[in-house]
Amino acid sequence: xxxxxxxxGLYLVVALALPLGLMLGKSLQGPKxxxxxxxxxxxxxxTPALFQSIGNSLWVSVLSTVITVPAAFFYAYxxxxxxxxxxxxxxxxxxxxxxxxxxxxxxxxVYLFGNQGLIKGALFGHSIYGPIGIVMAxxxxxxxxxxxxxxxxxxxxxxxxxxxxxxxxxxxPRIFWTxxxxxxxxxxxxxxxxxxxxxxxxxxxxxxIGGQYNVxxxxxxxxxxxxxxxxxxxxxxxxxxxxxxxxxxVDRAVRRRQVALLSARAVPYEPRPQRGFDLVMLAYxxxxxxxxxxxxxxxxxxxxxxxxxxxxxxxxAHYDFDQKGxxxxxxYGNSIRLALLTGxxxxxxxxxxAYLVEKARGFALGRGLFHFLAMLPMAVPGLVxxxxxxxxxxxxxxxxxxxxxxxxxxxxxxxxxFYTVGxxxxxxxxxxxxxxxxxxxxxxxQPFYRTFWRVTVPVCLPSTLDIAIYMFVNAMTTVSGxxxxxxxxxxxASIAVLNMDDTGExxxxxxxxxxxxxxxxxxxxxxxxxxxxxxxxxxAWRRR
Amino acid sequence: xxxxxxxxYLRIQxxxxxxxxxxxxxxxxxxxAEGEFxxxxxxxxxxxxxxLRAIAGLDIQTTGRIEQNGRDISALPASRRDxxxxxxxxxxxxxxxxxxxxxxxxxxxRAKRAEVARRVRELLDMIGLGAHGAKYPAQLSGGQxxxxxxxxxxxxxxxxxxxxxxxxxLDAKVRVHLRHEVKQLQRRLRVxxxxxxxxxxxxxxxxxxxxxxxxxxxxxxxxxxxxxREPASPFVxxxxxVMNFVAATVVRDGAVRxxxxxxxxxxxxxxxxxxxxxxxxxxxxxxQDAPGSQPNTLRARVEAVAxxxxxxRADLVGEAMDGVLLRADLSVDLxxxxxxxxxxTLSLLLPRxxxxxxxxxxxxx
Numbered sequence: 002x003x004x005x006x007x008x009x010g011l012y013l014v015v016a017l018a019l020p021l022g023l024m025l026g027k028s029l030q031g032p033k034x035x036x037x038x039x040x041x042x043x044x045x046x047x048t049p050a051l052f053q054s055i056g057n058s059l060w061v062s063v064l065s066t067v068i069t070v071p072a073a074f075f076y077a078y079x080x081x082x083x084x085x086x087x088x089x090x091x092x093x094x095x096x097x098x099x100x101x102x103x104x105x106x107x108x109x110x111v112y113l114f115g116n117q118g119l120i121k122g123a124l125f126g127h128s129i130y131g132p133i134g135i136v137m138a139x140x141x142x143x144x145x146x147x148x149x150x151x152x153x154x155x156x157x158x159x160x161x162x163x164x165x166x167x168x169x170x171x172x173x174p175r176i177f178w179t180x181x182x183x184x185x186x187x188x189x190x191x192x193x194x195x196x197x198x199x200x201x202x203x204x205x206x207x208x209x210i211g212g213q214y215n216v217x218x219x220x221x222x223x224x225x226x227x228x229x230x231x232x233x234x235x236x237x238x239x240x241x242x243x244x245x246x247x248x249x250x251v252d253r254a255v256r257r258r259q260v261a262l263l264s265a266r267a268v269p270y271e272p273r274p275q276r277g278f279d280l281v282m283l284a285y286x287x288x289x290x291x292x293x294x295x296x297x298x299x300x301x302x303x304x305x306x307x308x309x310x311x312x313x314x315x316x317x318a319h320y321d322f323d324q325k326g327x328x329x330x331x332x333y334g335n336s337i338r339l340a341l342l343t344g345x346x347x348x349x350x351x352x353x354x355a356y357l358v359e360k361a362r363g364f365a366l367g368r369g370l371f372h373f374l375a376m377l378p379m380a381v382p383g384l385v386x387x388x389x390x391x392x393x394x395x396x397x398x399x400x401x402x403x404x405x406x407x408x409x410x411x412x413x414x415x416x417x418x419f420y421t422v423g424x425x426x427x428x429x430x431x432x433x434x435x436x437x438x439x440x441x442x443x444x445x446x447q448p449f450y451r452t453f454w455r456v457t458v459p460v461c462l463p464s465t466l467d468i469a470i471y472m473f474v475n476a477m478t479t480v481s482g483x484x485x486x487x488x489x490x491x492x493x494a495s496i497a498v499l500n501m502d503d504t505g506e507x508x509x510x511x512x513x514x515x516x517x518x519x520x521x522x523x524x525x526x527x528x529x530x531x532x533x534x535x536x537x538x539x540x541a542w543r544r545r
Numbered sequence: 546x547x548x549x550x551x552x553x554y555l556r557i558q559x560x561x562x563x564x565x566x567x568x569x570x571x572x573x574x575x576x577x578a579e580g581e582f583x584x585x586x587x588x589x590x591x592x593x594x595x596x597l598r599a600i601a602g603l604d605i606q607t608t609g610r611i612e613q614n615g616r617d618i619s620a621l622p623a624s625r626r627d628x629x630x631x632x633x634x635x636x637x638x639x640x641x642x643x644x645x646x647x648x649x650x651x652x653x654x655r656a657k658r659a660e661v662a663r664r665v666r667e668l669l670d671m672i673g674l675g676a677h678g679a680k681y682p683a684q685l686s687g688g689q690x691x692x693x694x695x696x697x698x699x700x701x702x703x704x705x706x707x708x709x710x711x712x713x714x715l716d717a718k719v720r721v722h723l724r725h726e727v728k729q730l731q732r733r734l735r736v737x738x739x740x741x742x743x744x745x746x747x748x749x750x751x752x753x754x755x756x757x758x759x760x761x762x763x764x765x766x767x768x769x770x771x772x773x774r775e776p777a778s779p780f781v782x783x784x785x786x787v788m789n790f791v792a793a794t795v796v797r798d799g800a801v802r803x804x805x806x807x808x809x810x811x812x813x814x815x816x817x818x819x820x821x822x823x824x825x826x827x828x829x830x831x832x833q834d835a836p837g838s839q840p841n842t843l844r845a846r847v848e849a850v851a852x853x854x855x856x857x858r859a860d861l862v863g864e865a866m867d868g869v870l871l872r873a874d875l876s877v878d879l880x881x882x883x884x885x886x887x888x889x890t891l892s893l894l895l896p897r898x899x900x901x902x903x904x905x906x907x908x909x910x
Contacts, residue, residue, distance in 0.1 A: 437636035440603055443623040444630045445650030445701060455649075456638045542640045542681035 006367055009354045013374040015401070016417045020389035021381065027392050028235035041236045051220065051233075055240065058216040061132050062201040062244075065139040069196050070189065072140070073147035076289055079282035081155040082181070084274040086283070092152075094290040096145045097297060100521035102478040102495045105514040106138035107209030108507055109296040112303050112310070119299075119310045130212030138206035141296055143199050144289075147192040154188020155181075160270040190255045194248040201244050202382030204481040209502055217241045218481070221384045225485060231391070238385040249380035297518065304512035319508040327500035327509075328492030333516055336494035339411050340476035340524075347416040347423065348469040355427035356457065360439055360449075379421035383481030386418055390486045406488025418482040419475045423468040430464035431457070459539055463532060470528040474521045552615060554579035554737050555600070555705065560609030562595055562761075569595045570606070571761040577754075580735040582728070584748035587758035588784065593741045594709060596758070600739065601707055602626045614704060629698030633710040635690045637682040643693045644669065644678035650701045668696040671730070688719040695727065699734065706731070708740035712747060724751055745785045749773065757781050779903045782824050789830075789871050792906045793823040801902065804866035809840050810900040820906035827858060829899035830873035832883070836892040845871065847889045850880070861891065 031037040045051050076095060080088050098106070113119050114129035127133055158181070166176045182189075204218040211219060217237055224234035303309035304319050323329035358372050378386070394405045404410040434457065442452040458465070480495045487496055494517050501510040536543075553576035562570040570592045577583050585593035598604040600611060602623035610619045618626050629650075637646050644665050651661045669675045672692040674685075682690050691711060698706060711727070712720045728751045731738050742748050748755045749769040757764040757772060757780075765777040776782035779790065793801040793808075795815040800807055801823060808823070815821060833842065845861040848870070857875045862868060873893070875885065885891065 435632075435634050435636045437632045437634060438638065440601070440623065441630060441632070441636050441697070442649075444601065444626075444628055444698070444703075444707075446624060447650065448624075456640060459640045539640070542683060 003361075003364055003367070005353060006357045006361065006364065006371060009350055009357070010367070010371045010374065012350065012413075013371070013417070013420075016413050017374060017377060017381075017386075017420075020386070020393035023392045023396075024235050024238060024385070024389040027232060028239050030232055032232065041232050045233065045236050045240075050215075051237075054215045054217050054220045054237075057132070057214060058201050058218070058241075059244075061135045061139065061207075061216065062197050064132070065136045065143065065200045066193055066196045068136065069140045069143050069147050070151075070192050072289065073144055073192065074151050074185070074189065075282075075285060076144075077148055077151040077155050078181075079286050080152060081158070082270075082272050083279045083282040084272055085279045085286065091286045091290055094293055095148050097293055097518075098141050099145045100474060100478070100525070101297065101518045102480055102498055102514055103138070103142045103203055103205030104209050104480060104495070104498045104502065104510070105300055105518070106141040106296050107134065107206050108498075108502065108511045108514060109299045109303075110134050110137055110210055111507060112299050112511075117311070128212065130210060131214040134210035134212070135207050135214065135216070138210055139200045139203060141293065142203065142206065143196045144293070146199060147196050150192040150195060151185060151188045154185040154191075156269075158184055158270040163270055187255050191252055194252040194255075198245050198248040198380075202241060202384070202481070204384050204484070205499075208499065218382070218384055221388060222484070225388060225391070231388075234388055235392070238382075238388050241382055242380070242385055245382055246380045253376070297515075300511040301515050304508055304515055306508075309508065319506075319512045322497065322501075322509060322513065325501050325506045325509045326504045327497035327506075327513075329497075332492040332497040333494045333513070335408070335491055336477055336517070337520065338408065339415060339493060340473045340520075342408070342412045343415045343419075343476040344469040344473040346412060347419070347472040348465055350416060351420060351423035351468055351472075352427045352458075352461070352465055355424050355431055356453065359428055359431045360457075362439075375424040376421055378417050378419070381418075383418055383479060384484070386414065387482050387485035390414055394486070406486065406491060408491050410486055411483055411491055411493070414482055414486060415476045415479060416472070418479065419472055422471060426464055426468050426471070427461070430461040434460060462535060462539060466528060466532050466535070470524060473524050477517050477521055477524075551578070553577055554581070554614055555739075556610075556612040557596075557600070558610045558612075560596070560599060560606050560611065562592075562599055562604065563607045569761050570599065573609070573761075573763060575756060575763065575766070577737060577739070579737055582731050582738045582740070582751060582753045584752035584755045585739065585741045585758060586745060586748040586755050586785075587743065587764075589743060591758040592761040593743075593756075593758050595761075597707055597709055597739060597741045600705075601628055601630060627703055628705040628707050629701065629703040630707040630709065631691070631694045631698050631711045633713050635682070635687075635694045635714075637690055637694055637697070639682050642679050642681055643674060643685065643689075646682070646693055647678075647696045647700055649697060664700065668700055672696045672726075686719075687715050688723055691715065691723065692726070695730070699730075699736070702736075704737060706736045706738040708738065710741055710743070713742070713744070720747075727751065749785070757784065759784075776824075776901065779822060779824065779905075782901065782903075787827050787872065789825050789827065791823045791825075791866075791869050791871070793821050793902075795819040795821055795902075804863065804869065806843050806863070806865050808895060808900065809897045810902055811898070812902040815902075815904070819904070822903045822905060824901045824903060825871075825895055825899055827872045827874040829896060830861075830871060831894040831896065832873070832875060832879060832885075833892040833894055834883070839894065841895045841897055843893050843895070845891055845893050847885060847887055847891065850875075850885065850887060857885075859885070861893065863893075 028041055029036060029038060031040070079085060080092055110129055111118065114121055114124055114134070118129070124133065162180050162184070163176065166180050171179065202218060204222060207214070207216045207219045208222065217240060221234050221237045221241065224230045224237060305315055306312065307314045307316050307318070322333070354371065354375060358368050358375070361368060390410065393399060394401055394410060396402065438452060438456060439449060442449065478495055480499055483493060484496060484499065487493055494513055498510045498514045501513065555577040557573060557575040560570055560573040561568065573596060585596060587593050595604060599606045602618070602621055605620070610617065612618065613627065638649065641649070647668050648661055648665045651664060665678070666675065669678050672695060674689060674692060677685060677689065682693070685693065712723055715723065724747060740751065752769060754766060754768055755772050756766050759780050765772060765781045772781060772785055776785065782788045783790070791803060793803045795812055795817055796802050796807055797817055798813050799811065800809055801812055801821060803823060810823070812821065836844065843863050843865060845863045848860040848862055851858045856877060857880050859873050859875055861871045861873055863871065879885070
């Protein structure tokens with residue numbers, strides 16, 4: 002078992018710890034790799050054009066959080082506490098943003114509110130290029146993440162608490178303030194930090210719609226790609242790591258407390274129909290749902306017409322990717338390959354790793370270290386990880402140098418980038434299994450790997466499928482993790498969206514972004530069918 | 546019981562287990578004969594499960610030695626020891642049928658497929674689930690699941706069967722029924738068995754010998770009758786069955802004073818005037834039809850009577866006993882015959898040989 006922990010642990014060290022460490026070192030070096038102490042940092046903080054971005058980043062992050070979390074809370078409240086119709090449909094609609102790259106809302110906003118936008122007037126003369134656009138795009142992107150966390154928190158409600166409150170003649174608002182909100186408070190805090198971190202580390206939205214409004218993430222990109230100033234890129238990356246790690250640590254502490262809130266004796270809450278309340282909630286969900294879908298619809302429509310919104314003649318011209326900059330249809334094929342490889346290899350690595358952390362006996366220090374490494378990617382923004390990869394894999398002295406700009410390194414990077422969520426999913430599934438399975442097997446003289454294949458894997462199959470689809474979808478949409486390390490032969494669809502937007506081919510960028518969306522919808526559908534089929538074939542034991 | 550001619554099947558010597566600064570097992574020594582059914586009994590946290598897990602090799606002891614069948618197994622991992630184990634949670638593999646669960650330890654042993662199938666059928670028949678082999682654990686009742694777990698543990702014919710609170714998760718009726726079945730099965734197979742339990746009734750009805758544990762140490766080892774009749778310490782007396790504890794003072798060898806009454810008992814070796822604790826079980830307190838003049842009789846008033854189905858339990862206050870409360874079990878017949886009710890006055894006899902004396906005046910409860 003130690004050998005297995007060693008192999009996957011080594012992977013995390015090479016693909017995560019060493020590059021990050023090297024990047025920290027790089028931020029202390031001059032242009033000729035000489036050690037110059039904190040000189041880079043001093044220069045950063047004495048250049049207003051640079052350090053202004055910190056304030057900008059904080060401003061859009063706070064604003065997005067303040068808008069998104071309450072919006073997601075009331076959406077979740079409507080889904081769990083009302084009897085409005087079509088709750089399942091509304092949940093699916095709210096999850097749509099997960100399936101698109103974070104560049105897409107920016108493109109759609111340009112079409113709606115840009116200089117030649119359809120409803121430009123709605124901004125009363127303000128420009129969409131800048132904080133307004135960023136915040137709107139981020140609200141779209143982060144909404145489903147916040148929603149899922151808050152939904153989970155609200156789903157934990159104990160009906161008995163509500164019955165007790167009603168028996169004590171508490172009014173509806175009082176019940177809301179004394180039962181509902183406290184019950185969901187950890188979920189709210191967690192959602193707040195997740196949204197904040199996602200926004201401050203996101204690169205897609207500010208790149209497309211940020212205009213001259215600089216934020217930390219775009220600064221990293223500009224320093225590295227625009228000015229080839231890798232040292233300063235490293236400095237900005239380190240600064241970007243600070244809020245991300247802080248938010249990550251607070252979130253971990255909060256989540257740990259939420260577990261204690263769960264009581265095995267809780268009775269699930271079943272809302273009763275209330276005409277007026279249900280109607281208000283329905284209206285709200287319709288408004289949010291229309292907003293989300295219109296972003297996607299505008300992108301698709303613009304991709305299919307000659308020049309939105311002035312010439313609405315239908316055309317396939319924007320899909321002729323091979324004639325545009327950005328890698329053409331080959332990049333789409335590359336993305337599918339990356340997503341499939343990440344889904345398969347990543348799920349295997351994540352699941353085996355989680356199994357070893359959870360089930361191995363002894364070797365506590367090694368397992369603890371491994372768990373830490375597995376949790377770390379959550380706190381590392383994709384851009385930072387990507388830049389660290391340049392330093393590590395592009396170094397001539399590195400024997401792994403040959404991997405640079407290959408599909409292999411993209412897979413390695415993407416697995417690490419999305420490792421944590423998969424790790425946690427796998428841990429949850431493994432913890433639901435009787436801890437004595439391994440003991441029984443040992444007493445029956447069976448090797449651990451036999452129990453792993455005969456029992457652990459089959460029982461955890463639904464969760465492994467969840468991890469696989471999560472890896473697939475994220476590999477399709479990610480930009481920030483791979484933008485520094487793709488090569489001329491490994492261009493990806495999401496990168497093509499970025500590059501075509503850069504060269505002004507916005508309609509083609511939207512078309513490609515929508516290709517990613519449809520691919521992910523298809524993958525989700527396939528995942529659903531496969532899960533159903535497997536449940537019938539291999540999960541018969543779950544039925545009583 | 547251990548016979549001097551045959552070495553014990555399992556020998557535990559000076560076993561100590563520490564978790565950080567906490568001593569979970571403190572210098573435990575114990576011998577178990579082949580074919581014996583031994584229960585580790587004690588309150589939660591007494592170390593009984595830790596001891597079982599040390600024997601299984603799941604939590605290796607800090608110091609001490611364990612020998613099984615003459616072989617030193619102290620340092621062996623669980624997979625290299627010879628035992629079968631059943632847990633309270635059953636730990637049945639949920640995705641395998643009952644038959645597959647039972648077969649789990651048999652496959653891979655180079656046994657022929659037909660041979661394995663025959664053995665599985667035999668085991669399932671043995672536990673009375675011959676018709677349920679194709680069912681998944683979730684489709685079986687709790688009692689059935691526990692029997693499958695038992696069959697799985699016995700499939701490889703281990704020399705030692707370890708049962709970790711195997712019946713605790715079951716309904717009361719099923720539990721009583723399974724107690725009997727497990728005991729029968731153990732007798733038939735003559736497999737050396739250790740069962741951990743916190744249920745004294747379970748231990749008394751199933752075990753050949755009981756090891757009573759408290760705070761990581763052994764309080765007493767003995768047959769169920771010995772443990773019940775002659776508890777070695779107030780802890781054992783209190784933990785098993787119901788016991789009256791009363792503070793008393795030694796008058797001389799064979800007599801103690803309780804309030805204004807002198808009681809004859811087997812109290813030897815205490816200096817006169819020593820504070821002791823007198824213990825007697827409620828069912829050992831006898832009610833006499835007419836006030837007698839024998840020794841160890843006293844008059845008491847009934848404070849309360851509780852009907853417990855097959856008998857009554859009465860709270861009695863002795864007249865000359867400074868308000869000390871005694872609980873006595875009275876048969877339904879006796880209560881009816883003497884018309885016993887609250888405020889009745891009774892003549893009690895505390896039989897000399899039923900009284901136990903413990904040093905110290907700390908009265909339990």
